[in-house]
Amino acid sequence: METSRRNFLKAGGACLLGLTIWPAVKGFAGNSTEYITSSKALTGEKWGLVIDMKKCWPKYQEGCRECFLACQRAHNIPDVTNKEEEIKWIWTEPYENAFPEQEHEYIAASIKGKPFIVLCNHCENPPCVRVCPTKATFKRRDGIVMMDYHRCIGCRYCMAACPYGARSFNFSDPRPFIKEVNPEFPTREKGVVEKCNFCAERIDTGLPPACVEACPAGALVFGDLDDPNSEVRKILASRYTIQRKPELGTHPCIYYLV
Amino acid sequence: MLVKALTGSKKYWGWTIFLLVLIATGFACYLWQLQKGLTITGMSRDVSWGLYISQFTFLVGVAASAVMVVLPYYLHNVKAFGRITILGEFLAIAALIMCLLFVIVDVGKPMRILNMIFYPTPNSMFFWDMIALNGYLLLNIIAGWHALEAEYKAVPPPAWTKILVYISIPWAVSIHTVTAFLYAGLPGRHYWLTAIMAARFLASAFASGPALLIILSYIIKRVSKFDPGREAIQKLAAIVTYATIISVFFVGLEFFTAFYSQVPAHGLDTLKYLFAGLDGHGKLVPWMWTFAILAVLALVLLINPRTRTRDTYLQAACVAVFVSMWIEKGIGLVIGGFIPNPFERVTEYVPTLPETLIALGVWATGFLILTFLYKIAIAVKEETV
Ligand code: SF4
């Protein structure tokens, strides 16, 4: 994230109700589809993730939540207690709920009810981008589906459009719910939508996503789906993987080994 | 002409004050919502649109009142509608203003709403809906006002307004179509993902808009010296009859596809949730059965010519149509679309008190505008009779 935008966010938060936001938004967010990358930035055409739940589960059972915590710390995700208004970027869902159309009565006990990590799929053909009336949700050239929190009007059309429940709305001011504020990343205001950004801010400085880095089991593999020599492509070529709701034509970039 | 809204009987002012109280209450709640955020509503992560957007959706339909009098009058020369085109147009104006207000109270960042204009995004159906609704509002304001002014001055309306009226006819179709497209193009929302969505919107709009217009015509007849005319009301009743039949037929089509194919992706679970309950959740079941019963009752009263031509029965039928369409579109359709959620779980939605008061406030604003507009129109008409 560029510094100017970060500064702007702080200023924006200070002005009550954001009434004065518009001229500033025009200045900064107007070119939000352009992103500035440092020379160290990771380059890719289509970032993707392969999640190996079998590697995760032993640790998960011991109570490991490193990937969630790393994400929460990196992105100032508020810990909203009201279940109906939760802000979630990365979490787990039982197999039947994450893959409702691939579930059946006699599913193997090794999978049934098991937690699967879910997050925004950074769809290649993202319906959330299609419906957003302000381009506050947009797709970067490297495939990351991103949000501009300063432009979002909070219409929640994207939430209706996302078939994966990957988006959260700030029903109230999230700041009181943030345990420890990371000054490197913007906090959000009430009234805007947010979701996983695939750690675009880290990728642009040469680092892999925080969850990938944090996982002690190596269950999350990150890479460029367009590069046949990438690790993700090697896994995809050699093992059977599934995606969430592939029948919807969204082309998710998150794959699961089962 | 405007001053005509400022003189009136005690009853007129009583009604106005009643509406103003509702508006003030709604506005106070809205200020609270601005302060606290949408957390004061019953909406959630899973049911992310609620009462506001569903009222918006329903009221777009009510705005069809205009086209259903304008079209027969201008294209088929149905003279009886000449007296009431203005009523249809003014009802459309009030309905559209309510629609816009409902969008404003729904968004999380209302002060940024102009971002939709500053960053126009033609791939978003919201963008087109904004154009369609505002355009239709403008067309009706201009055409309606000039027609009334001409009547006041006892001259024919300027010729160019007729062009606007002709434009407004296909435009009216567009507002329902585009509003339906808001819903009908979303992957993963099975209940909405149906090609007949726009057709359903048109049919229910052509039922609920004219039904309200009939009720309003009867009220006008009682409280003023202006009589909209029996013929006009009966012609509208015929329109309401056909539109209600088609609406109910379309709902039946959805049922057939879902239940005969048994494919969950055709809205099966939502229909089960709405009419029978799902996983032990069934808050909307009584509503949906009320819809079904009222719709059948309305059809019986409307199809039978002996009841349709009797004032009291027709009034009852129109109330039944209006309420049933309100439930179907203003509650079931929008909220049902979010249930079950993308994880196949049921999260129910119940609007909170402040949310309901805000919605009532918007309705009251619409009715206040409608009252003023009708007051002016009727005063002009009373003078010219
Ligand atoms: S998972 Fe949802 S939010 Fe993420 S890109 Fe796909 S549609 Fe958009």
Ligand code: SF4
């Ligand atoms: S809520 Fe924000 S990001 Fe989502 S569609 Fe509306 S403006 Fe776009």
